[in-house]
């Protein structure tokens with residue numbers, strides 16, 4: 001499979017399976033089916049509350065000889081409630097226990113936002129950047145890397161300023177920034193900055209994250225897969241709109257992690273690897289009017305929060 005390369009020559013498969021919103025009862029089959037289809041990369045996080053089921057599916061795949069541990073690439077993420085330096089390794093160990101793995105391929109700081117160690121998915125109980133600086137969390141990530149618990153470390157939802165803070169002061173470089181990317185939010189400057197600094201980029205919500213709960217959506221949210229330009233390019237190549245969006249992400253040398261729990265769509269998305277968009281397609285996509293951010297981060301910036309929206313995004 002096409003891949004992106006890290007500084008040490010390790011490769012990361014350019015296409016992976018997303019698992020946010022994949023229910024525990026569905027994600028087991030989704031992961032197994034994806035691995036049988038040829039996927040070799042799974043994107044996870046403890047906040048998705050399904051890592052135990054992902055772990056069971058991985059065990060089954062190893063047992064049945066579908067893949068070996070070395071053949072797959074598994075990413076997970078440090079949640080906001082474990083940003084203190086001494087909380088990072090225990091959080092990673094819990095994820096490894098749930099995924100039933102000895103090591104991760106990639107571990108990311110999920111958000112540049114710290115919360116107290118309470119039962120979170122609530123946007124509350126924040127710790128300010130003064131109380132827990134990003135660099136403190138990064139030092140915990142470096143420790144996890146040195147202990148061999150993860151082969152690579154990186155960040156997610158980081159803007160250029162946050163990344164610079166780490167890049168200028170770190171001992172081990174962040175090798176990945178996972179951010180929202182699609183034609184309505186191409187983030188060209190951020191990608192250029194990352195690539196110039198040896199940081200690979202992963203595109204999340206590449207299909208427009210249509211299955212988010214109503215509470216997470218604005219009333220006038222656009223539907224990316226129904227976009228006229230995307231639909232016309234799909235028609236021209238006799239492929240689906242989702243395949244256009246996934247191929248577009250890979251064309252830009254960004255890793256892409258579409259989520260699906262549907263067998264047919266998991267296969268369809270995998271087949272995007274064969275799609276070749278031409279220059280005319282790319283120019284048309286570049287003209288799609290944005291920006292629109294689906295996962296907009298407003299939940300971290302409500303009244304009383306030390307985090308402000310203008311500090312979160314470039």
Ligand SMILES: NC(=O)C1=CN([C@@H]2O[C@H](COP(=O)(O)OP(=O)(O)OC[C@H]3O[C@@H](n4cnc5c(N)ncnc54)[C@H](OP(=O)(O)O)[C@@H]3O)[C@@H](O)[C@H]2O)C=CC1
Nearest residue numbers: 018019020204205206207208209211242258259260261265
């Ligand atoms: N780091 C971060 O902060 C974030 C990371 N992520 C990661 O990125 C992944 C992908 O993003 P996500 O927000 O889930 O959304 P996506 O943009 O991947 O969209 C998922 C939706 O698209 C549907 N879908 C999938 N394939 C097709 C297809 N071929 N045709 C039509 N519909 C399709 C899915 O339905 P169905 O399952 O029924 O097929 C689901 O409703 C996440 O799952 C997660 O792993 C996402 C958000 C934030």
Ligand SMILES: O=C1CO[C@H](CO)[C@@H](O)[C@@H]1O
Nearest residue numbers: 020045047048110121295
């Ligand atoms: O990856 C993600 C999906 O789930 C979280 C919410 O529960 C988001 O905050 C995050 O960006």
